[in-house]
Amino acid sequence: MLGNNHHLAVRKALGAVALSFLLISCATNPVTGVSELSLVDKSWEIKTGAENYPKLRQMSGGDYLADPSVQAYVERIGQTLARASDRDLPYEFVVVNDATPNAWALPGGKIGVHRGLLLTLESEAELAAVLAHEIVHAAARHSAKDYQRSALLQGSIALLGNAVAEDVREDTQKWASYGAKMVTSRYSREAERESDAFGMTYMQRAGYDPQGAVALQQTFVNLSAANDARFATSLFASHPPSQERLQANRAQAQRLPKGGQMGIEAYARAMAQLREAQPAYDSYDQAGQAAAERDYSAAKALIENAIRIEPRESLFYGRLGDIQALQAQPEAALESYQQACKLNPTHYYPYLRLGLTYKRLGVVSKADDALRKSFALLPTQEAQAALAQLSP
Ligand SMILES: [Zn+2]
Numbered sequence: 001m002l003g004n005n006h007h008l009a010v011r012k013a014l015g016a017v018a019l020s021f022l023l024i025s026c027a028t029n030p031v032t033g034v035s036e037l038s039l040v041d042k043s044w045e046i047k048t049g050a051e052n053y054p055k056l057r058q059m060s061g062g063d064y065l066a067d068p069s070v071q072a073y074v075e076r077i078g079q080t081l082a083r084a085s086d087r088d089l090p091y092e093f094v095v096v097n098d099a100t101p102n103a104w105a106l107p108g109g110k111i112g113v114h115r116g117l118l119l120t121l122e123s124e125a126e127l128a129a130v131l132a133h134e135i136v137h138a139a140a141r142h143s144a145k146d147y148q149r150s151a152l153l154q155g156s157i158a159l160l161g162n163a164v165a166e167d168v169r170e171d172t173q174k175w176a177s178y179g180a181k182m183v184t185s186r187y188s189r190e191a192e193r194e195s196d197a198f199g200m201t202y203m204q205r206a207g208y209d210p211q212g213a214v215a216l217q218q219t220f221v222n223l224s225a226a227n228d229a230r231f232a233t234s235l236f237a238s239h240p241p242s243q244e245r246l247q248a249n250r251a252q253a254q255r256l257p258k259g260g261q262m263g264i265e266a267y268a269r270a271m272a273q274l275r276e277a278q279p280a281y282d283s284y285d286q287a288g289q290a291a292a293e294r295d296y297s298a299a300k301a302l303i304e305n306a307i308r309i310e311p312r313e314s315l316f317y318g319r320l321g322d323i324q325a326l327q328a329q330p331e332a333a334l335e336s337y338q339q340a341c342k343l344n345p346t347h348y349y350p351y352l353r354l355g356l357t358y359k360r361l362g363v364v365s366k367a368d369d370a371l372r373k374s375f376a377l378l379p380t381q382e383a384q385a386a387l388a389q390l391s392p
Helices: 005-021 042-059 068-083 126-139 142-153 161-168 174-186 190-203 211-225 241-254 263-271 272-276 278-292 296-309 314-326 330-342 348-360 364-377 381-390
Strands: 027-029 035-038 091-098 103-106 112-113
Touching: 005 278, 035 241, 042 091, 042 103, 042 112, 068 263, 103 126, 103 142, 112 126, 112 174, 126 190, 126 211, 126 263, 126 272, 142 190, 142 330, 161 190, 190 211, 211 241, 263 272, 272 278, 278 296, 278 314, 296 314, 296 348, 314 348, 330 348, 348 364, 348 381
Parallel strands: 091 112
Antiparallel strands: 027 035, 103 112
């Protein structure tokens, strides 16, 4: 926006903000104890988190379900840390099926950990460090504060509060940039410092050795120095590691009481099946690459290898279906998509592909059914357009 329009838009937006939040106030930050301007209230945080959590999970490969005990393990450690935090929020923790090493927190305490991050950690204390760090981002309203700032700057009052839900239905793309921004935008250095320091305090209170946070930061600094490509666009985008943070964590560990558990064996046990399945996920990634290069027979061999190693993974059957569809074998693709839906009935993707394949074959009612299921899980434009074409 340029010139006068810009000022007008900002004035209008500020006016709308003032009307929407009559109780703009100075509130004490429950984590730091510092008094600060608060434009968003707790109900906004909880609502925003609850509305965006399922969608962000859908867009991150869905929940990781191949070994359900991993999900339960992360949830248990997360809730232990949440109870040790300074703020009562409806915390939830989920492992999403994404290979990039990342973790994120939405306002209201909705936290996600990528499958790929779990494989770079070596102890329960390191996992606790990740979760506690994200808990602080949520508890201290870091993304809510960033969000209210950017909403004010853009004059986009429409994205605040109630309007979010309507926008999602109208335009998934808009949501995608909104959700992705909330998760990948850099926190301020101040926010990172707070999350590291208070996260370590929560770890200590929950019985973990705060040295886990030092080890975690050391791993990240090493990977960053090695210029590991997987990391460049993931966790480091929102939480840049540095020697300075590593030093600060060492100093904080000195200040906290000594002891607490590292949980190296417990972590190895919990991740044993996931680690064993790692070659299958590598094979899955390579199959995607081969398919992109139109080498479908190589792609099929790779994905079949993945399924042999880990037959419980829905993503693998989804990709097998995609390859079969590309090979003009829609009947075989249908079977693969059905198996993918069976293994993970909570992910939009196999339903979408199942519906589109039925539609291509002219099986209207089954296409309609699958597309509706997919749309209910994540309202994509693709499903919406296909449904519109199906209805007379
Ligand atoms: Zn962070």
